[in-house]
Amino acid sequence: MLLLTTLLLSLVSLIAAQSSNSSVFVYNGGDDTSFTFALQAVKSTGDLYFHMSGPSGNSWLAVGLGYKMEGALMLITYANSNNDGVTISPRYATGETEPVYQSNVTVDAMSTDPVSGYLTANGVCRGCVTWLNGGGIDLTSAAQPFIFAIGPPFPPLQSDSGSAGLTEHAFVGHFTMDMPAATVQSNGNVPQGPFTSSQSASTATNTETTYNPAPHIHGLVMGFVFIIILPLGSLILRVWNSVRYHIVAQCIGLVLFLMAVAGGCVASTMYNRSKNFNSAHQIIGLLVMVAFLTQLVLGVMHHRIYKREQRKTMRGWIHLYLGPTIILIGLVNGILGFNLAGETFVAIPYCILIVIVGVIYSCIRFFSWRRKRRAAKDPGATMGQSMPYGNVRPPAYREDSYRSAGEPFSSQDVPLAPYASTHSVAQVGMPAHEPRSMF
Ligand code: HEM
Ligand code: HEM
Structure with missing residues (x-):
């Protein structure tokens, strides 16, 4: 009986995940280190629609498409100069140093109602399923690797520039996403919340507080x-x-x-x-x-x-x-x-x-x-x-x-x-x- 209930519940959650066609990663690390990333990939265009959010007390938030900094395409979010919206900056990291802004990668910000106290980015990264240097996302992978990072509270960052200077992260971690669950054939959309827990994604692994003195x-x-x-x-x-x-x-x-x-x-x-x-x-x-x-x-x-x-x-x-x-x-x-x-x-x-x-x-x-x-x-x-x-x-x-x-x-x-x-x-x-x- 218990086994049957468990099977039924798993089936229901699988169907729910597939019907929303997105994977959601939620890390609840308390006020400073909470982080949410939801993704929908479009097979026909290679576009990645995403939602990223976290407390605005942090100078920046980022997700990296890859399992380590080196070679990862990163989507980095920080407050714009008026502090009434966000700048989403696509960058490429060649190692464990500040990633470099990529002007040839197009990221369109989608309209969003700013939530007080939160940095919230809704956007689409055009053709980002495959990117620089032959790297890419395997849309058939049930455990596609991602990294995330949270900037320190100081110094605060507000800029409209895609290449604004960052200060090294205060917190980093890894997770994986089930890409088939997050993929649609065409007509993508930014995943819609509320996002309360992870869905078709792993929990955070190798989380680490970082500080370079x-x-x-x-x-x-x-x-x-x-x-x-x-x-x-x-x-x-x-x-x-x-x-x-x-x-x-x-x-x-x-x-x-x-x-x-x-x-x-x-x-x-x-x-x-x-x-x-x-x-x-x-x-x-x-x-x-x-x-x-x-x-x-x-x-x-x-x-x-x-x-x-x-x-x-x-x-x-x-x-x-x-x-x-x-x-x-x-x-x-x-x-x-x-x-x-x-x-x-x-x-x-x-x-x-x-x-x-x-x-x-x-x-x-x-x-x-x-x-x-x-x-x-x-x-x-x-x-x-x-x-x-x-x-x-x-x-x-x-x-x-x-x-x-x-x-x-x-x-x-x-x-x-x-x-x-x-x-x-x-x-x-x-x-x-x-x-x-x-x-
Ligand atoms: C100013 C920009 C950045 C600098 C200077 C920087 C520097 C570094 C350094 C020195 C480490 C090694 C830390 C240690 O071993 O304790 C590291 C690790 C790491 N960084 Fe960054 N980083 C930056 C931005 C980012 C961004 C934007 C992301 C994510 C999207 C990121 C994700 C990671 C991750 C996940 C690690 C753990 C090691 C790994 O798995 O590669 N970093 N970073
Ligand atoms: C008269 C000599 C110097 C003085 C008094 C001085 C002082 C400072 C101070 C007070 C800061 C701010 C530190 C902070 O972030 O809290 C700083 C930052 C910095 N200094 Fe110097 N410095 C000197 C020479 C140099 C030299 C010779 C170099 C390298 C060639 C250097 C590289 C840097 C860098 C890269 C930063 C910025 C680090 C960042 O971006 O966070 N400095 N320095």
């Missing part, structure tokens, strides 16, 4: 280097007068910067907008890298000459001005980076952070300069307190080349060179200060 790690490390480490390295030299720790800080900055450049190169290969390495952000970033390495070489060369000859050099002069230039250009390039990633809105808090750090930096420099000026005017009053060197004479080369007699000691006058060898004179009655040796 490379772009964010790249941005975070770059921000840390240009907003924190490099200005700190500058303060260490100008305020605390330590050449050794200045070198340590800037070398840490350089190593982190080079690692972040490597991360930027990995991120570059993921997206169409960056894979040719020709965006302003990437070019400026690479130029900053060259300048940064040059800065290191100039600093070392200047220091060597200074140690030997106790004189200022052109290399030291360039080093002095190239440093702040690198920091400024790097900070501006961060804004271009957010722009490239489609995260322009993050540039505002980023700029606010830069202003806050800039104000703190300027205050420290100003108070340090004022303290040193007072100390220079009245060495007795401040001896051993306000000057980091107590009553140690400033280095000789300051007196004869950087500073004229009587001119106050300036925070700019900190040499990239040791104080210890020639000036570590005995300091009677002064607190103990470590001699400043370079290495």
Whole structure:
């Protein structure tokens, strides 16, 4: 009796499926990852009529005709620029990178009443049963493979362009469809809902939450280097007068910067907008890298000459001005980076952070300069307190080349060179200060 009932039910559902001539895949993964795809194929024309929907909190939704990204024709849906409809973009993926828009594939959007809170695409992909490179859908297959993917909530995407830049999916999965159940001979139509559960389709398999941290790690490390480490390295030299720790800080900055450049190169290969390495952000970033390495070489060369000859050099002069230039250009390039990633809105808090750090930096420099000026005017009053060197004479080369007699000691006058060898004179009655040796 039970067997008979089961058989009857199966027969009824089979007849229902065939009468609607569509296959329906429904994935109920909760608010963020729900996804519906319904399909009807037309044998005579090769057209694919489809319905695709999911929560509009996601930047985009997509289905791929194939069992993996590589070689799949993809139908990608995102909100149009007015956010009152959708753009359906046919794209082709050559691997696990952003698929490329195919202007030769025609997808006609069919009229639809937008459902609030949902991205809903009703359309027809003309002749898509067979597509590029000999790939295609087997209309006789009872388990034709498909993939689906859901874009992340941020950054949001609204565009009328078929080639709008995407951000890598947050969720992917696989399913199969029974194509004979979804095929009509001619006169196709977009499958009509409501779609509450899968019909003539498998459940989702190999579902996976995906996240590629490379772009964010790249941005975070770059921000840390240009907003924190490099200005700190500058303060260490100008305020605390330590050449050794200045070198340590800037070398840490350089190593982190080079690692972040490597991360930027990995991120570059993921997206169409960056894979040719020709965006302003990437070019400026690479130029900053060259300048940064040059800065290191100039600093070392200047220091060597200074140690030997106790004189200022052109290399030291360039080093002095190239440093702040690198920091400024790097900070501006961060804004271009957010722009490239489609995260322009993050540039505002980023700029606010830069202003806050800039104000703190300027205050420290100003108070340090004022303290040193007072100390220079009245060495007795401040001896051993306000000057980091107590009553140690400033280095000789300051007196004869950087500073004229009587001119106050300036925070700019900190040499990239040791104080210890020639000036570590005995300091009677002064607190103990470590001699400043370079290495
Ligand atoms: C910005 C665009 C995209 C990028 C950068 C991208 C990148 C990637 C990467 C790096 C993986 C490997 C993830 C891992 O192993 O953890 C992957 C896997 C996957 N992607 Fe994408 N993808 C994009 C768009 C799409 C679209 C539009 C679809 C679907 C229609 C899709 C479907 C899949 C699926 C199903 C997987 C699992 C592996 C497989 O079976 O091929 N992807 N993707
Ligand atoms: C001065 C040096 C640089 C700074 C300050 C910098 C900073 C940034 C920032 C803040 C972002 C936004 C990250 C995010 O999505 O959250 C970004 C994105 C990006 N950067 Fe850089 N970057 C620099 C150099 C480079 C270099 C040399 C390359 C590669 C050649 C590169 C490639 C990229 C790419 C491809 C993105 C966009 C990733 C996406 O589309 O999501 N960057 N960068």
